[in-house]
Amino acid sequence: MQDKDDATRPDFLLPREFGTALPTGVVKNAVEKLGRRIANDEYPEGEPIPTEPELAESLGVSKTAVRDAIKVLSGKGMVRTARRYGTRVRPISEWHLLDADVVSWHDATHPRMAQMFIESTELRCIIEPAAAELAAERATPEQVEAILDATSALRPDAVDSSLLYEADCRFHCTILDATGNQMMRQLRPMIMSVLRISYEFGVQTDRGEPVSRKGHLLVAKAIQKKDGTVAKLEMEKMLEANRRTARAYWENKTKFT
Amino acid sequence: MQDKDDATRPDFLLPREFGTALPTGVVKNAVEKLGRRIANDEYPEGEPIPTEPELAESLGVSKTAVRDAIKVLSGKGMVRTARRYGTRVRPISEWHLLDADVVSWHDATHPRMAQMFIESTELRCIIEPAAAELAAERATPEQVEAILDATSALRPDAVDSSLLYEADCRFHCTILDATGNQMMRQLRPMIMSVLRISYEFGVQTDRGEPVSRKGHLLVAKAIQKKDGTVAKLEMEKMLEANRRTARAYWENKTKFT
DNA sequence: CTAAAGTCTAGATACCATGTAAAGAACTGA
DNA sequence: TCAGTTCTTTACATGGTATCTAGACTTTAG
Numbered sequence: 001m002q003d004k005d006d007a008t009r010p011d012f013l014l015p016r017e018f019g020t021a022l023p024t025g026v027v028k029n030a031v032e033k034l035g036r037r038i039a040n041d042e043y044p045e046g047e048p049i050p051t052e053p054e055l056a057e058s059l060g061v062s063k064t065a066v067r068d069a070i071k072v073l074s075g076k077g078m079v080r081t082a083r084r085y086g087t088r089v090r091p092i093s094e095w096h097l098l099d100a101d102v103v104s105w106h107d108a109t110h111p112r113m114a115q116m117f118i119e120s121t122e123l124r125c126i127i128e129p130a131a132a133e134l135a136a137e138r139a140t141p142e143q144v145e146a147i148l149d150a151t152s153a154l155r156p157d158a159v160d161s162s163l164l165y166e167a168d169c170r171f172h173c174t175i176l177d178a179t180g181n182q183m184m185r186q187l188r189p190m191i192m193s194v195l196r197i198s199y200e201f202g203v204q205t206d207r208g209e210p211v212s213r214k215g216h217l218l219v220a221k222a223i224q225k226k227d228g229t230v231a232k233l234e235m236e237k238m239l240e241a242n243r244r245t246a247r248a249y250w251e252n253k254t255k256f257t
Numbered sequence: 258m259q260d261k262d263d264a265t266r267p268d269f270l271l272p273r274e275f276g277t278a279l280p281t282g283v284v285k286n287a288v289e290k291l292g293r294r295i296a297n298d299e300y301p302e303g304e305p306i307p308t309e310p311e312l313a314e315s316l317g318v319s320k321t322a323v324r325d326a327i328k329v330l331s332g333k334g335m336v337r338t339a340r341r342y343g344t345r346v347r348p349i350s351e352w353h354l355l356d357a358d359v360v361s362w363h364d365a366t367h368p369r370m371a372q373m374f375i376e377s378t379e380l381r382c383i384i385e386p387a388a389a390e391l392a393a394e395r396a397t398p399e400q401v402e403a404i405l406d407a408t409s410a411l412r413p414d415a416v417d418s419s420l421l422y423e424a425d426c427r428f429h430c431t432i433l434d435a436t437g438n439q440m441m442r443q444l445r446p447m448i449m450s451v452l453r454i455s456y457e458f459g460v461q462t463d464r465g466e467p468v469s470r471k472g473h474l475l476v477a478k479a480i481q482k483k484d485g486t487v488a489k490l491e492m493e494k495m496l497e498a499n500r501r502t503a504r505a506y507w508e509n510k511t512k513f514t
Numbered sequence: 515c516t517a518a519a520g521t522c523t524a525g526a527t528a529c530c531a532t533g534t535a536a537a538g539a540a541c542t543g544a
Numbered sequence: 545t546c547a548g549t550t551c552t553t554t555a556c557a558t559g560g561t562a563t564c565t566a567g568a569c570t571t572t573a574g
Contacts, residue, residue, distance in 0.1 A: 025536095025555065025556080026555085026556075027555080027556080048526085051525090051526065051527085052526085052527070061556085061557090062556060062557045062558075063557080063558080063559090064555090064556055064557060064558085065555090065556065065557085067527085067528095068328060068555090068556085070527095071325060071328055071329070071332075072328070072332060075328075075329060075332035075333075076332075081526090081527065081528090082526085082527070082528090082564075082565075083525090083526060083527045083528060083562095083563060083564040083565065084524085084525060084526045084527075084563090084564055084565040084566060084567095085526070085527080085564085085565065085566070086525090086526055086527075086566095087526090087527080092439075093439065093442070096443060097439050097440050097443055098355065098440060098443045115439075116439075116440070119438045119439055119440045119441075120440055122438055122440075123438065123440050123441060126383065126384060126387040127383060127384070130383040134379075181376045181379055181380065182349075182350065182354050182372075182373075182376055183354050183355060183373070183376045183377055183379075183380050183447075184376075184380060185350070186353060186354055186355045190440075282528065282529075282563095283528085283529075284528080284529085305553090308552090308553065308554085309553080309554070310553095318529085318530090319529065319530045319531070320530085320531080320532090321528090321529060321530060321531085322528090322529065322530085324554085324555090325528090325529090327554095338553090338554065338555090339537075339538070339553085339554070339555090340535095340536060340537045340538060340552085340553055340554045340555065341536090341537060341538045341539055341540095341551080341552055341553050341554075342537090342538060342539075342553075342554080343552085343553060343554075344553090344554080
């Protein structure tokens with residue numbers, strides 16, 4: 001079976017048969033615990049974290065599991081390990097910030113989360129309008145339909161916001177897919193991470209009404225009409241509004257580093 | 258010390274003290290061998306690759322080292338492992354194509370390399386003009402100087418093309434840096450990977466003269482003058498030319514899948 | 515006396531060898 | 545078709561040895 005975490009990873013993104021590439025058992029648990037600790041500065045940058053035997057005991061797993069977990073974190077650029085050097089937290093500039101886990105391991109109140117939120121939105125303002133334009137030219141009929149479906153699912157009469165989140169993800173991810181550019185698709189997990197967080201904090205909803213629901217519709221219709229120029233323009237407007245809202249929200253909420 | 262591979266990873270990108278996050282010993286060797294095999298379709302997608310004991314023997318390392326190597330590949334989305342299921346190659350759509358290793362493990366003649374080349378260029382045509390615009394607004398004096406330096410190092414009287422490659426990397430990477438957006442920086446390794454390959458194939462040089470050297474200069478000067486609009490425009494022109502050249506080159510060279 | 519360079523050693527991960535547990539694929543029988 | 549069984553394979557545990565290097569220490573040069 002799939003692990004419970006996949007609740008946050010809708011089916012349309014992860015066909016069951018492909019499974020997950022990451023550890024699923026005790027190692028997964030260890031990865032998350034250590035990842036969260038590191039992301040939230042519990043271990044100072046540049047300093048050694050506890051040794052393998054110490055972590056093994058404190059996490060209640062074997063040395064092997066700790067090693068495996070640390071290897072995953074290495075793969076995300078968060079730590080460096082070497083003989084005698086120990087395992088040390090690398091500078092944040094080396095972290096793989098396009099990795100969904102690295103983003104989502106941060107506490108919502110962490111200053112870096114605000115920064116990542118703003119930066120990811122800036123990146124989206126660049127990528128997604130262009131993606132919408134390409135999608136208008138290249139989307140398959142099924143993709144167009146999926147985008148329209150997602151738009152209509154953004155109705156405010158949805159009971160809980162998780163449905164809005166799911167629809168929003170489907171909207172943006174399908175557009176990225178529809179570019180036909182496999183590299184662009186790689187940004188989907190990160191975008192979903194950020195979206196999830198913004199929904200949790202209510203940034204994306206305004207008294208239950210999804211922010212810029214009309215914007216989504218305009219983009220979708222432009223893609224349907226294969227009008228790349230309008231799709232790009234409307235996506236730009238939508239994200240720009242998003243950006244202002246988010247920026248104001250987060251700037252009030254937290255201070256910068 | 259650093260391993261020889263770091264020849265392809267110039268100092269300006271990787272301050273020595275940060276070291277590498279990836280394995281450096283026999284595991285690194287195993288990762289590369291397996292990674293290249295998978296990237297070049299030596300193991301069919303969806304089918305189990307040899308078991309841990311078999312790989313351990315054929316690679317001449319212990320089972321542990323094989324496990325570690327496979328874990329790295331899992332982290333890049335290339336394989337999935339499970340009990341009794343074995344280790345199987347995941348669909349290419351799941352691979353982390355923004356990872357520099359995943360790109361560079363492909364043989365230069367692999368059809369997917371052509372596809373990645375075209376797709377990465379498409380992505381760059383979106384990202385880099387916007388990055389240049391932001392860089393024009395935000396670049397520090399040091400960064401402006403670095404960009405100008407890199408431009409002047411693109412002189413055609415450079416003896417070997419590796420110097421051109423290095424300068425080209427410095428140019429594009431510094432501009433991404435200068436956006437101040439940490440997420441945008443994450444694209445640097447992938448871009449460098451693609452650049453390296455295109456230099457190896459001579460796509461970027463025309464009888465020793467770097468393609469669009471004048472374009473680089475125009476972008477650099479615009480950034481110096483803090484003229485975002487011109488920087489963006491010139492970067493667009495430069496990459497668009499790049500795209501046409503590369504596309505024609507690769508389409509003649511290989512067939513698509 | 516001070517600072518730079520060389521040496522040594524403790525302490526950490528890298529790797530190895532082996533074993534047990536567990537989970538899913540494939541088979542089996544109704 | 546479906547439920548149960550088996551068996552293969554990785555997941556995880558245990559306990560080592562090898563190797564590298566940060567940091568302490570020593571030596572030397574100025």
